Amino acid sequence: MTVHMPVSLDEAVDLLVANPGARLLTGGTDTMVEVNFNRLKPTTVIGLRKIAALREFSISSEIIEIGAGVPYARMESGPLAEALPALAAAARTVGSPQIRAAGTLGGNLGTCSPAGDGLPVLAALDASINLRSPKGRRIVPFADFMVGVKRNARSADEIIESVTIVPTSGFQDYAKVGVRNAMVISVASVCFVHDRKSSSVRVALGAVGPTIIRPRDAEAWLAQRVDASAALPADDAIATEFARRVAAEARPIDDHRSTAAYRRHAIETLTRRLYLRSTK
Amino acid sequence: MSDTTGFYELAVNGQRREVRDSWVGESLLYVLRERLGLMGSKGACEQGECGSCTVLVDGDAVCSCLVLSASAVGSEVVTVEGLSADGSPTDVQRAFVDHGAVQCGFCTPGLIVAVHHLLDHNPDPSPIEVKEALSGNICRCTGYGRIFAAVETVVAVRKGVAK
Numbered sequence: 001m002t003v004h005m006p007v008s009l010d011e012a013v014d015l016l017v018a019n020p021g022a023r024l025l026t027g028g029t030d031t032m033v034e035v036n037f038n039r040l041k042p043t044t045v046i047g048l049r050k051i052a053a054l055r056e057f058s059i060s061s062e063i064i065e066i067g068a069g070v071p072y073a074r075m076e077s078g079p080l081a082e083a084l085p086a087l088a089a090a091a092r093t094v095g096s097p098q099i100r101a102a103g104t105l106g107g108n109l110g111t112c113s114p115a116g117d118g119l120p121v122l123a124a125l126d127a128s129i130n131l132r133s134p135k136g137r138r139i140v141p142f143a144d145f146m147v148g149v150k151r152n153a154r155s156a157d158e159i160i161e162s163v164t165i166v167p168t169s170g171f172q173d174y175a176k177v178g179v180r181n182a183m184v185i186s187v188a189s190v191c192f193v194h195d196r197k198s199s200s201v202r203v204a205l206g207a208v209g210p211t212i213i214r215p216r217d218a219e220a221w222l223a224q225r226v227d228a229s230a231a232l233p234a235d236d237a238i239a240t241e242f243a244r245r246v247a248a249e250a251r252p253i254d255d256h257r258s259t260a261a262y263r264r265h266a267i268e269t270l271t272r273r274l275y276l277r278s279t280k
Numbered sequence: 281m282s283d284t285t286g287f288y289e290l291a292v293n294g295q296r297r298e299v300r301d302s303w304v305g306e307s308l309l310y311v312l313r314e315r316l317g318l319m320g321s322k323g324a325c326e327q328g329e330c331g332s333c334t335v336l337v338d339g340d341a342v343c344s345c346l347v348l349s350a351s352a353v354g355s356e357v358v359t360v361e362g363l364s365a366d367g368s369p370t371d372v373q374r375a376f377v378d379h380g381a382v383q384c385g386f387c388t389p390g391l392i393v394a395v396h397h398l399l400d401h402n403p404d405p406s407p408i409e410v411k412e413a414l415s416g417n418i419c420r421c422t423g424y425g426r427i428f429a430a431v432e433t434v435v436a437v438r439k440g441v442a443k
Contacts, residue, residue, distance in 0.1 A: 001304045003350035025348060029328055032346040035305050036326040042305065047351040073340070096416020097394075099328050101340040102347070182415035183329060 005047045009054065009132055012046055012159055017134055019044040020156060026054075026069050027102035029095070030111045054106065054161065059083045064167055065130075068106025068160045072118075076100065084165065086124065086172035086191050090117045093176050096183050106160045109145070112152040115207040119146065120191035121174055123204035123212040127165045131158040139164075146211045168195035171232075171278035175270040176206070179257075187258040188266035190246075192274035199229040203271065208250035208263050215249035218242060234279035243272035288353050292316060293362025299349065308347035309333040312359060320360035320389045331417035334390035335359045341397040343416075360389035363396055371437060372396055375430040383421035391417045395431055404435060 004019075006012040016022055023042035025031050026049060034040035048054055054069030057080060064083055066075075072091040075081060081088035094100050094117045108118040109129060122129075122142045129145045131138045131154060138158065145153050154160060172193040178184025189206035201222050205213040222242050226232055252263035286302035292312070299315050307326075312318045312335070321344055322332035328343040335344045336358040344359075364370045369377070372395045382388050391414065398405060398413040405413065410431050411424075419427065 003304050003348065005351060005353060025351060028346045028348050028351070029343075032307055032348060033327040035348070036307060036345060045305075045348065045351070047348065049351060050354065071340075095328065096331060097413055098331060098334055098341055098343045098416045099346075102342045182412075 001041070001043055001045070003045045003047060005050050007050050007052070009051055009159065009161060012048060012051060013132055013134055013157075015046050016159060017157055019046070022046045024048060024110060024159060026104045026107040026110070027071065027099075029099050029103045030107060030113075048106070048159070059167075061167060064165045065162050066105060066165070067162050068109070069104050072100035072103050072105075073097070083167060084121070084125070084172070086174045086193060087118070087121045089174040090121045090176075090189075090191065093117055093174070093178075093184075093186075093189075099183075105163060109152065109160050109163070110154070112146050112150050114149060114209060114211060115186040115189075117174075117176065117186060117189065117206070119212045120189055120204040120206040122163060122165075123214055124172075124191040124193045124202045125165045125168065126202065127163045129163055130161045131155075132161040133158040137161070142212075143214065149210045168193055169197040170194040173274055173277060175274055177266040177270065185257065188250075188252070188263045188270065190267060190270040190274055192271065192278060194228060194232060194278050196229050199227070201226070201228050201232070203246055205246070205250055205267055207257075208252040208267055210251070213250060215246045218245035218249055221245055232275070232279050234276065236276070239272045239275040242275055243268045246271045288350055290316075290349070290352055290357060291355065292318070292357045293359060294356075302349070304348075304350045306349050307345045308335070308337075308349040308352055308357070309344040311349040312344060312357075318359050318361050322386055322389060324386070329418070330387070330390075331394065332387050332390040334393045334417065336393065336397060341394055358393075360393050363392065370396070371434050372399070372430070375433045375437075376427070379426045379430040379433065381422055381426040381430040387417055387419040387421075391419065391427060395434070399431075399434065399438070403438060405431075 004015050022044035025047045054067040057066040072094045075091035105118045108116040127142045129140045174191045176189035177187045186207040191204045193202045247264050247268035250267045252260040290297050324330045324332050326345045328346045333344040338355045
């Protein structure tokens with residue numbers, strides 16, 4: 001086994017071409033669990049932690065770009081949290097402070113678990129995933145990136161470089177249910193984004209399907225009933241019916257963490273709560 | 281880069297330490313304990329849930345069980361053994377003893393590192409900030425009350441309002 005620690009993205013891309021199938025490593029919080037429990041014995045690892053460019057972010061009124069190696073700890077507060085409150089809320093629910101100091105959006109996207117806390121935020125914000133290969137940069141909308149449980153559209157010669165997000169104007173938040181308050185993997189989660197600029201309400205559901213789910217029918221139903229270019233009405237009937245429709249589009253299963261029925265119930269409750277919170 | 285012979289150098293507690301004849305997939309926790317003889321960091325869950333292996337890597341408090349050791353080449357690693365220059369207990373360690381925050385002691389090294397990290401970045405944390413900062417360190421003996429009391433004392437002493 002060999003460990004490479006490139007200091008530039010170009011160097012990392014070259015190493016990946018020279019070592020097909022090499023394991024890409026950022027924070028290590030997923031990969032090392034697999035290694036520690038003998039479920040994974042990579043022959044070549046390309047660590048991305050020393051690549052300064054991957055650990056940077058930029059914020060403008062037109063576009064926000066977050067390097068794949070920015071740890072969650074830097075999304076919890078500061079400029080990223082001000083620009084993307086839903087991402088900050090999701091980041092605060094990831095593991096423990098120790099995990100958030102190491103874990104990254106790039107790692108969340110690479111693993112592509114339906115329970116990854118960053119992913120519903122990227123889905124609801126219609127983020128783009130920027131992939132780098134010897135051929136250059138390829139931009140993939142999040143909706144096309146995650147294709148199944150722990151499966152994504154990254155090609156073997158590509159490295160996840162960053163995500164780009166068009167800033168929204170209005171309420172956004174993330175809510176999650178787990179078995180306790182700290183250090184939990186999501187049982188069900190909802191990201192809710194109200195964007196007055198594009199006159200839209202966008203919702204994404206985590207841990208209730210093989211991929212992150214955008215309940216498009218419910219979003220379309222709501223679009224016909226409210227004017228999303230202004231404040232949403234604090235209307236309990238609309239919130240309740242919207243939440244019911246969102247939950248109907250979840251595709252949860254029974255597993256070791258919860259049951260399908262509970263997950264659907266949680267989605268309904270969280271959606272209703274977030275809708276009403278957005279009107280305050 | 282580390283090659284297949286498993287030789288590389290780490291900077292641990294301000295010293296250059298050679299790691300030899302290792303499998304390069306080993307975690308930093310394993311290397312600290314089994315290769316370098318630093319037994320302070322404890323291994324329990326091996327999956328980042330218990331915090332008993334907490335160390336500082338480039339100033340960040342992380343679970344050393346989730347750090348690929350060979351990827352820490354060129355980083356500054358500080359373990360519980362390196363918190364005090366002369367080996368005498370730090371103010372945090374003394375407060376833990378004074379408050380009975382050490383019972384079985386297994387979680388203590390990880391908590392000590394986490395408390396130092398917290399107070400280095402936030403010298404006057406609120407009770408909720410202390411709880412949040414220590415939420416990744418699991419203790420099954422104390423119920424945390426004595427740990428929080430120890431942290432409170434250190435904060436007060438460092439501010440000069442208590443002895």
